[in-house]
Amino acid sequence: MDSDITRMLKAASSGGTLPSEDLLPLVYDELRRLASAGMKDEAPGQTIQPTALVHEAWLRLAGKDQRLWNDRSHFFRTAAQVMRRILVDRARQKSRIKRGSGATRIDISEIDLVQSTPDDRILLINEVLDRLERENPDAAQIITMKFFGGLTNLQIAEALGISERSVDRRWNYAKASLFLMIREEI
Numbered sequence: 420m421d422s423d424i425t426r427m428l429k430a431a432s433s434g435g436t437l438p439s440e441d442l443l444p445l446v447y448d449e450l451r452r453l454a455s456a457g458m459k460d461e462a463p464g465q466t467i468q469p470t471a472l473v474h475e476a477w478l479r480l481a482g483k484d485q486r487l488w489n490d491r492s493h494f495f496r497t498a499a500q501v502m503r504r505i506l507v508d509r510a511r512q513k514s515r516i517k518r519g520s521g522a523t524r525i526d527i528s529e530i531d532l533v534q535s536t537p538d539d540r541i542l543l544i545n546e547v548l549d550r551l552e553r554e555n556p557d558a559a560q561i562i563t564m565k566f567f568g569g570l571t572n573l574q575i576a577e578a579l580g581i582s583e584r585s586v587d588r589r590w591n592y593a594k595a596s597l598f599l600m601i602r603e604e605i
Contacts, residue, residue, distance in 0.1 A: 424491045443477065450476065450498055456569015458506070467509060476501045492578035496560075499568030506567065507545045510538035547600040551593070558593035561586065 427442045454469035454476070467475075479501050480494075544566065552559040564570045564578065572590065576583040 424494070428490065428494050446494070446498075447473065449495065453495065453499055453568050453570075454502060467505075472502055472505060475505050479505075495568070495570075496564065496578055499564055499570070503545070503563055503567035506541055510541040510545075513538050514542060543601060543604060544597070547597055547604060550600060551596055555593070555596065557589060558596055561589050561593045562597060565590065 424442065424445050427445075450473045451469055454472040458467075458469055458472065476498055480498060548559055548562060551562070560579075561575060564575050570578070572583050572586045575590075576586045579586070
């Protein structure tokens, strides 16, 4: 099955069309797992469910843009990035609405202070992750694959072609860097 996926992706990358009816059934379960993992920290009652996230990501992945996938792991790394963008875009949109798009004025003494929402956390992590991508792209890639893609260290090692121990070291460094950057932002 992995060779079928790789063959179809390489054909699409070399100028062919992405055979949705053939490829989607082969990658759907894995994309659904990635979406569920990426949304595990979301608050209940979200407006997007993992299935809808997969469908939106698929539309972007199979769109008319230039597709250059080397293999299966490259495709799923790209899928994790696309899902990250979708979740961040939705969080930004909800934040805009929450922050006053068409809101009426109220007296501040009438409201209770609330803790940060999952959308606020996604936006903060995305902002810090953008900064980390400029400073250390490898660390940012590991965080994206784990946080937004829900991949295990073994899956990341296979996708990047490095040892699981290297992923573990990079993950520990990336977590520490991310934590320090988030502390600076707060």
